Amino acid sequence: MSSRRNFLFTSGALVSAALVSRAQAAAIPEAPLQSSASTQAPLAPPNGRPYNPVVTLNGWTLPWRMKNGWKEFHLLAEPVVREIAPGMKANLWGYNGQSPGPTIEVVEGDKVRIFVTNKLPEHTSVHWHGQRLPNGMDGVTGLTQPGIKPGETYVYEFVPKRPGTFMYHPHADEMMQMAMGMMGFWITHPKDPGQYRVDRDFVFLLNAYDIDPGSFTPKTSTMLDFNLWTFNSRAFPGIDSIVARKGDRVRIRIGNLTMTNHPIHLHGHEFEVTGTDGGWVPKTARWPEVTTDIAVGQMRAIEFDANEPGDWALHCHKSHHTMNAMGHNVPNMVGVDQREISKKISQLIPDYMAMGETGGSMGGMEMPIPDNTLPMMTGQGQFGSIEMGGMFTVVKIREGLAHNDYKDPGWYKHPKGTNAFLAEGEMPPAPLAPKTAAKKPAQGKEVILNVTRDGPMRH
Numbered sequence: 097m098s099s100r101r102n103f104l105f106t107s108g109a110l111v112s113a114a115l116v117s118r119a120q121a122a123a124i125p126e127a128p129l130q131s132s133a134s135t136q137a138p139l140a141p142p143n144g145r146p147y148n149p150v151v152t153l154n155g156w157t158l159p160w161r162m163k164n165g166w167k168e169f170h171l172l173a174e175p176v177v178r179e180i181a182p183g184m185k186a187n188l189w190g191y192n193g194q195s196p197g198p199t200i201e202v203v204e205g206d207k208v209r210i211f212v213t214n215k216l217p218e219h220t221s222v223h224w225h226g227q228r229l230p231n232g233m234d235g236v237t238g239l240t241q242p243g244i245k246p247g248e249t250y251v252y253e254f255v256p257k258r259p260g261t262f263m264y265h266p267h268a269d270e271m272m273q274m275a276m277g278m279m280g281f282w283i284t285h286p287k288d289p290g291q292y293r294v295d296r297d298f299v300f301l302l303n304a305y306d307i308d309p310g311s312f313t314p315k316t317s318t319m320l321d322f323n324l325w326t327f328n329s330r331a332f333p334g335i336d337s338i339v340a341r342k343g344d345r346v347r348i349r350i351g352n353l354t355m356t357n358h359p360i361h362l363h364g365h366e367f368e369v370t371g372t373d374g375g376w377v378p379k380t381a382r383w384p385e386v387t388t389d390i391a392v393g394q395m396r397a398i399e400f401d402a403n404e405p406g407d408w409a410l411h412c413h414k415s416h417h418t419m420n421a422m423g424h425n426v427p428n429m430v431g432v433d434q435r436e437i438s439k440k441i442s443q444l445i446p447d448y449m450a451m452g453e454t455g456g457s458m459g460g461m462e463m464p465i466p467d468n469t470l471p472m473m474t475g476q477g478q479f480g481s482i483e484m485g486g487m488f489t490v491v492k493i494r495e496g497l498a499h500n501d502y503k504d505p506g507w508y509k510h511p512k513g514t515n516a517f518l519a520e521g522e523m524p525p526a527p528l529a530p531k532t533a534a535k536k537p538a539q540g541k542e543v544i545l546n547v548t549r550d551g552p553m554r555h
């Protein structure tokens with residue numbers, strides 16, 4: 097293998113991911129593990145070429161070692177227990193203790209070697225989504241390499257050729273392994289750290305699970321009907337806030353490895369899509385948005401100037417994606433008087449509670465739910481329940497934060513007179529319905545064309 101390495105970058109020789117022998121295994125770098133599901137501080141590069149590290153929302157960056165000019169990483173594919181939000185844990189598959197796996201950060205032109213050890217009960221592989229690399233390093237089981245069997249370690253080696261945002265995930269029993277949470281982010285930083293520079297650079301993946309209320313393990317044969325919608329395998333209110341200093345240029349890179357698209361919407365600011373999986377968008381080709389749709393298998397980098405202090409929502413605009421499990425397939429009961437039927441059902445089920453007569457709001461209700469289940473819509477804000485779950489978080493913009501301060505600053509203190517308030521006293525009259533131009537009535541009949549506040553208009 098060492099001879100193969102030697103000519104890897106000097107000839108056009110065929111290269112592919114390779115199995116590590118037992119003797120070589122002794123020289124494998126350790127695989128760091130992460131036990132926490134909270135956002136870890138950005139990893140300033142301790143060696144190698146300089147770059148501006150990213151912040152992985154509810155995640156972390158994988159440390160590496162330098163060996164003879166190679167940046168060596170070690171991914172462990174393994175079963176993990178991930179806290180989806182306080183009060184709910186899931187049995188997932190992931191890498192190095194968490195799902196998603198750690199973010200891998202490298203610099204354009206680095207010589208990168210990744211050891212992948214399989215501790216799953218079935219074969220796997222790692223596909224480096226979006227990269228230009230030797231075909232044999234692309235990680236497609238059966239097509240470019242054999243599957244990595246349980247207990248085996250494979251090596252991938254390539255030189256990331258272009259700066260940008262990428263993902264990694266298995267290309268082996270994909271439906272099962274992605275539904276179990278096997279995925280991660282890959283950032284290739286530019287050679288010149290001043291290029292594409294922003295003040296804060298956040299990354300997270302969109303993922304989804306189908307976990308029945310009260311259970312721990314995703315149903316992996318689900319094709320579309322998922323019930324837990326997550327940022328980096330966390331559901332609101334388990335998703336950390338995105339913290340920025342007023343005046344910062346903020347980038348958020350979002351990859352979608354669910355089975356549906358997600359229109360991601362930011363409150364209070366316009367942004368531009370500055371990057372896709374295919375690279376950086378030239379300045380002249382960018383346009384302003386407040387929502388960008390991210391299709392399956394896509395990545396979007398958005399950038400904005402954080403110049404409006406406050407607590408701004410960032411969420412998927414599909415409203416069932418800002419809900420947790422339970423409550424699907426419920427009929428719309430708005431306006432239905434359930435008093436009589438409630439009385440009858442209560443005789444059979446003493447705790448029965450009719451729901452939805454005045455709308456679906458349940459954020460403020462304390463309902464008994466099964467263990468290991470998140471409320472459907474929840475999260476307490478400073479004014480009460482936020483009534484959200486799933487793919488929702490808060491971008492907290494504050495004046496005067498330190499450059500490296502990502503701590504949650506608490507709720508925004510609104511300047512006096514800048515909150516919506518309860519109307520009291522004299523109000524303008526409610527407008528009347530507009531009068532419709534009269535049509536010629538049908539012969540011999542009185543036709544009611546419009547109803548106004550003064551009664552039906554008769555013609």
Ligand SMILES: [Cu+2]
Nearest residue numbers: 358412414417
């Ligand atoms: Cu969505």
